[in-house]
Amino acid sequence: MRSPPISQRRRRWVSSSGLGIAAIAYVGVDYLRHLSPVWHERLQPLLWVALAIAAVVRVPFYKHWSLELRAAIPFILSILFMLSALLFEAISVRSVTAVLGLNWHNETPPLPDVGQWLLLALNEKLPQVMVDILRARIIGLHHYLMLFIMLGFSVLFNSVEAPGLGLGARYMFTMGVGRLLRAIAFVSTILPSARPWCASARFQVPAHPHPWVQKYYVPYAKDSSAIRHIIHHDFAYAVTGEYEAEFIPNWGSMNFLADFLRPTASEGASPWYSLLKKAGGGCNDLIYSGHMLVAVLTAMAWTEAYGGFTSAIIWMLVAHSAQREIRERHHYSVDCILAIYMGIFLWKMVGVFWPINDSSRSKRLDKLDKIESRLVQAAKDSDMDRVRELLKEVEVSGRVRQESSSRALWVFSGATMLFALVVVILAFTLTNDG
Template sequence: MRWPVVKTGGLGLAAMAYVVIDYLRIISPTWHERLQPLLWSFLALVAVTRVPFYRHWSVEFRAVIPFLASMMLMLSALLFEALNVRFVTAVLGLDWHNARPPLPDSGQWLLLALNEKLPEAVVEILRAHIIGLHHYLMLFIMLAFSVLFDSVKAPALGLGARYMFTMAVGRLLRAVTFASTILPSARPWCASSHYSIIPRHPHRWAQKYYAPYASDTDAIRQVIQRDMAYADCGNYSVEYHPDWGSMSFLIDFLRPTTSEGSSWYSLLKKAGGGCNDLVYSGHMLVAVLTAMAWTEAYGGYSSALLWLLVIHSVQREIRERHHYSVDCVVAIYVGILLWKMTGFIWSVKGGTRDGRLAKLGKIQGRLVQAAKDCDMDEVRELLKDVELRNEEGPRKGGSKVMWLFASGTMFFSLTIVILAFALTSDG
């Protein structure tokens, strides 16, 4: 994996300061309440003061449509995932969840064994809630904002488009994966504590195709030989059918109850992370994509530290039984492969070789003369101008339009930061 060389470690220091200050919420809530607003206010103020000096607004303008398209795709993927989370939770009924023990997980066994071998201080560090989902989202937002300081290659909206597009594809693949085979939760009590209002009995599909053959080996053998469902389904309660209008086709998938209201959307908002084992881990997908983006765009020692935090998150997800080990392992290599495949949206590499050669040809005389004069500052400026022109191309639109676009982009971005921080603070 490539570790690019960076000019400054300012972004890495800011990122680590954010993680450390946010961890004070556990060890010193008083200092956390004092320092966290100061840090965010300082970072926001510094970012705003850099806006007038940012030279890549034309590049950002061209990245708006891919950014908005990626955002819509991601929102659609999250909706599709929420539908599948509710389906796999409700289709077998609450009784099934309560009766199913968790699957054997060798990763969990390994961590329990290490607890007996490692020093207590090390075990406590492994158990510590150092970083969560909202931290990874914020770290990516900080990475995108660092284009204002030329720490990361523009456009930031292009980087954001790649991040959201990759996450959307990953979420769609995840939803298809965990809906294909329904697996029991690593926390057997989860369904009772979160979904006590879902029907206790299985859906009519599960009544016909699963329940009669779930534990009887002879029945399983018979249905395999016949390749057709044959057992008596029994009698179960009648399903509740609210009037959802054009969305009524979702009733069979979501299995609403009378106590959940009449809105399908409000029902989906209660889906949360689900209580089945959802292969693969969505939390770890976000963590890996953030680490991949950071490594490619910024690099340095902060990238290595971020990957250590990802590994810490992996073992904590397994240790606390939010996921089985397979969910975290699959999320890691899926996240890496997906990020590698979406480099066509945004890449740290510059323009084409032919384009660079053409622009160098135009300044060849000036470059040669500067070299003869040993004027290295002039050489650097000429090469920087080639790089800038290669990124931006011809400018379009007036300065007023660009200033309006810059102001709107900053307002939108800071609003997203505030919303992300507020809505994901609980992971």
């Protein structure tokens, strides 16, 4: 049998390795901002333009817009679900910081963290070059988001299986579930920050605790006898101390959020959602890590959809990100470990029942079962024309009937590309600060 032409082999190599090379190039060029800001300013715009042009050029040759159209509605619903989960998380972030007051954050020491101790010990044992590598800010949150966006766009180059919007919908739905479970976890038990000064530096909330905390927590927090007494009677018995009255903003129908957000008089004149913009990643410990959840979901998507050496590199970057989160005391070790567990678990769990699957795969497999004997006989007879004819039947059987007109698909493809580019821009502008 003759080997395929050089041009065909080159296309296969680009399809199988091009995405990985582009991903490594993106992370490497972006890291130049720390090594050589001048070269970073020159190369990064060129890389962005090259990636955008490559994607746009491939749009007319993409054959699976009908699959993308079928996945569009679940994609939009997944976006809305994820945004709702992020809104709940943002309110929860502000609430767990505000409910105890700034004095508690300033005075409460961090929890003992064996992972932090281990990293400090390794700094004394490892060569300085390796320590510098571990400390380097090689990859951040917006990098992982961009890597996934590149993975989704790679359907245009047949690097991953279509539909790309289906993969994006699953990613965002899983992200929404993960962020929702995370918010429920950290709002249930409030843990002190690994950075005690953070809350005072970033939040304008009252120094004193919320009335609930004044009644159910403060009188017993530092008195073991009082805790033993309340366990025995199971009833709050202490008298609440004298504290300032709570400020009531004028937020109309949203005034119920004042109990959760606790604005000061200077912030109360602003709309309620303006406070959430300042929440960011929060200050006190938010178990489990949201940054690591994004990193793990990106790595899981790459491993399942693309595989190869790039997936192994991304998992190495995930491990690097985890130790840096602990080293820089953005999170405790348990937060990063749980985020890795939860990211893997949620991706697998959602994948079991995720409805946005390419039905053409099952159709092709069914057709292949039916013609298996004929295909084997043709191969034994060395009848390659017959083999190609049978394989073409398998491919045709898996194609989804295009119910939409060609013009409608072109409009949809243009709108999808425009929307995707807007998402890329928002990912860069909104996630640089974490």
